[in-house]
Amino acid sequence: MNQPKVVVTRRIPLQAMELIRPHATIFLWDKEEEPIPQNVLLQEARDAVAIYTNVADKIDREIIEAAPQLKVVSTMAVGYDNIDIAAATARGIAVGHTPGVLTETTADLTFALLMATARRVAEGHDFVKAGKWASWAPMLLTGQDIYGATIGIIGLGRIGEAVARRAAGFGMNILYYNRNPRPEVEAELGARYVELEALLRQSDYVVLLAPGGGGTYRLMGAREFGLMKPNAIFINTSRGTNVDETALYDALKNGSIWAAGLDVFDVEPVPLHHPLLSLPNVTVLPHIGSASIATRTRMAVMAAQNLVAGLMDEVLPHVVNPQVYEK
The missing domain is CATH 3.40.50.720 (NAD(P)-binding Rossmann-like Domain)
Incomplete structure (x- = not known):
């Protein structure tokens, strides 16, 4: 047969x-x-x-x-x-x-991308390999502190909760925006539910972990990036379609936000001529959130x-x- x-x-x-x-x-x-x-x-x-x-x-x-x-x-x-x-x-x-x-593995990658972006790890790697490291300098490749900073997590599902757990280990102040409040996570980790606008205004790190789909399509656009701090960092390991990439490019280019770490894009593989790839303050990965x-x-x-x-x-x-x- x-x-x-x-x-x-x-x-x-x-x-x-x-x-x-x-x-x-x-x-x-x-x-x-x-x-x-x-x-x-x-x-x-x-x-x-x-x-x-x-x-x-x-x-x-x-x-x-x-x-x-x-x-x-x-x-x-x-x-x-x-x-x-x-x-x-x-x-x-x-x-x-x-x-x-894949919850814990993706949370690992999300936090690794946050740390790499904040401390300019990819830039430092390229700097050394290009033979540019001539001497120690006081402000060479200085980045942003993570310990004690405020993280805002958009989408506190399984992965978001796992990222919050890692943030707690770094002594971070944890804000989150979700469809529904998560009182059990608040009790365990000291996280605080806020509306999206408040999260964007207060966070040093905005981590997007919302699911894809119609309800979150272009969730982060020009208005949302405009609400963020000028020294804030945006991390996306959810779906590329959740972000208006033109608005993100503009925010990074004009200094509205400090940097971005991206594992996902609207079109994948991301074209080499994509404007975001031209910016030194963007750390990019090829959609490897669960890739252990x-x-x-x-x-x-x-x-x-x-x-x-x-x-x-x-x-x-x-x-x-x-x-x-x-x-």
């Missing part, structure tokens, strides 16, 4: 592939640094029963409607705004994701477990749209 076809859109850890292999014939896009072209994904999805995807792939209505046999879409990510959930649900297609597993070996491997295995459950007509362990099981 022919095995069902699974499309795997990127090379993944062997442990995850070995979970899928006994249950399916696998089409693998094996180019490590290149996303699968949308036309290739569309063609391969036509006779697929499952798609193993990631944040770089667009699983839109066209893909879903072109795949009459599709039963499950499993993404190796927590977020799923690249997937048309409504279209999948209407077709009875279960969508799986990988929540929880252990965490990415766990994510890959979780996504494979979701996919195999879907192939076996079982409830996905981590399902985005449980409504599909109500029919």
Whole structure:
């Protein structure tokens, strides 16, 4: 009997592939640094029963409607705004994701990016490697203090809470803005809920950790950056779409804010000619928030477990749209 076809859109850890292999014939896009072209994904999805995807792939209505046999879409990510959930649900297609597993790893990266931006680590690295270090100088590459400063966290979900825990270890004053207050976090860490405008005005570090989607699209724009302190630092490890990048560039260029650390961009990979890349006070990373070996491997295995459950007509362990099981 022919095995069902699974499309795997990127090379993944062997442990995850070995979970899928006994249950399916696998089409693998094996180019490590290149996303699968949308036309290739569309063609391969036509006779697929499952798609193993990631944040770089667009699983839109066209893909879903072109795949009459599709039963499950499993993404190796927590977020799923690249997937048309409504279209999948209407077709009875279960969508799986990988929540929880990357919380601490992403919080580590967020705080590392905050520290690197504040203390100009990337600039210092380039300065030494370019042979510019001639002597010690009193104000050479001076940055901003972290200990005792005020951090404002926009989005106090799991990752936001983990960042707050790290900030508490640095003796920081913790402000947060969230859909709902988190009294348990306030009691544990001394965090204080404030409205967004107050957070922006008072914070030395503004850390954006809100989810992507319509409600947070361009959440940070010209008005918001204009409210921040001139010595404030902006950190984004959430979604690039949450930020008006032109407004951010203007704020950094004209000195409205001091610096920014960015792991995510509106368009990824970020084009080399992007204005933000021209600024010395911007520290950039290639969307590696969860990129530790252990965490990415766990994510890959979780996504494979979701996919195999879907192939076996079982409830996905981590399902985005449980409504599909109500029919």
